[in-house]
Amino acid sequence: MVAENEETALIRVIDLAQQWSGCNFTRYNPSTLGRRVGRRMIDVRCQSVADYLDYLLTHPAEYPRLVSAMTIKVSRFFRDPEVFQLIDTVILPRIFARAAANNRQSVRIWSSACACGEEAYSIAILIAEILANEQTSHPNITLLGTDLDSQSLAAAAEGIYHREELLEISEPLRSRYFTQPLSLWPLQFQVAPQLRSMVQFTTFDLTNPTRLAPPSGIFSEYDFILCRNMLIYCQPALKLDILRRFFTCLRPGGFLALGRSESLPEYYTDRFETIDPRIKLYMKKETI
Numbered sequence: 001m002v003a004e005n006e007e008t009a010l011i012r013v014i015d016l017a018q019q020w021s022g023c024n025f026t027r028y029n030p031s032t033l034g035r036r037v038g039r040r041m042i043d044v045r046c047q048s049v050a051d052y053l054d055y056l057l058t059h060p061a062e063y064p065r066l067v068s069a070m071t072i073k074v075s076r077f078f079r080d081p082e083v084f085q086l087i088d089t090v091i092l093p094r095i096f097a098r099a100a101a102n103n104r105q106s107v108r109i110w111s112s113a114c115a116c117g118e119e120a121y122s123i124a125i126l127i128a129e130i131l132a133n134e135q136t137s138h139p140n141i142t143l144l145g146t147d148l149d150s151q152s153l154a155a156a157a158e159g160i161y162h163r164e165e166l167l168e169i170s171e172p173l174r175s176r177y178f179t180q181p182l183s184l185w186p187l188q189f190q191v192a193p194q195l196r197s198m199v200q201f202t203t204f205d206l207t208n209p210t211r212l213a214p215p216s217g218i219f220s221e222y223d224f225i226l227c228r229n230m231l232i233y234c235q236p237a238l239k240l241d242i243l244r245r246f247f248t249c250l251r252p253g254g255f256l257a258l259g260r261s262e263s264l265p266e267y268y269t270d271r272f273e274t275i276d277p278r279i280k281l282y283m284k285k286e287t288i
């Protein structure tokens with residue numbers, strides 16, 4: 001009986017989080033959501049989910065904390081350096097070469113679950129380095145960072161990070177692309193204005209059934225979409241919906257990066273060429 005009440009309370013908590021955020025959590029992995037609610041219960045010292053439900057109903061300030069916990073914000077710059085090595089040496093050069101060969105003036109890249117911007121800025125650093133070493137003119141680059149969580153995106157736009165999050169960045173790159181204004185704590189760094197101006201951050205919910213891509217993505221035709229370490233929390237049907245969205249938004253020959261512990265469902269394995277099976281980089285086939 002008690003267990004049943006707890007289960008009902010959990011469903012109600014998830015439902016309230018859904019109403020508050022607009023995100024459809026019904027197709028996320030229930031066990032992960034349950035664990036994340038458990039974390040919030042510990043933080044606010046609730047002994048049962050039913051108690052937590054009461055707490056939530058009487059403390060509206062808890063909603064953003066709950067939704068933030070349910071959507072998991074772990075990230076860091078150049079997370080998984082081997083992936084960024086391949087992006088730097090293979091993916092970006094191929095994107096730029098292709099744009100030049102087709103006389104195309106624009107390149108479009110979308111970091112679609114970008115947390116506090118670490119992944120989008122990592123890509124921006126690689127692009128800035130490539131452009132700094134290029135003699136010829138280059139296309140206009142749209143680099144979009146989106147996430148469900150507007151608070152994370154506000155932090156991303158501000159671009160202030162603790163030293164721990166920058167551990168994968170070499171010293172020369174750190175001094176080129178980060179500053180340490182006196183207003184910050186000694187272990188904090190801020191992304192340099194030049195880099196901040198390269199990335200547009202905007203909220204976008206990947207479960208949104210009515211919109212395929214963020215507003216500035218209306219014309220889609222992305223060259224590269226990253227969705228790393230988000231699909232792992234989704235049930236298979238939601239994962240398929242999100243991949244269908246990316247498949248539609250990518251131009252033929254465009255690239256897709258997933259997290260290392262994520263993979264393409266069988267339905268898509270014929271539609272993408274695998275660039276590297278270990279680190280989950282794919283290319284949308286030219287003809288299907």
Ligand SMILES: C[S@@+](CC[C@H](N)C(=O)[O-])C[C@H]1O[C@@H](n2cnc3c(N)ncnc32)[C@H](O)[C@@H]1O
Pocket residue numbers: 023071072073074075076079112113114115116119146147148149152204205206207227228229230259
């Ligand atoms: C673990 S972080 C991954 C961050 C980054 N991609 C990385 O690999 O380091 C997962 C991110 O997915 C976002 N997320 C979860 N559900 C989402 C949704 N429905 N739409 C957009 N972003 C979502 C979360 O807010 C969180 O920032």
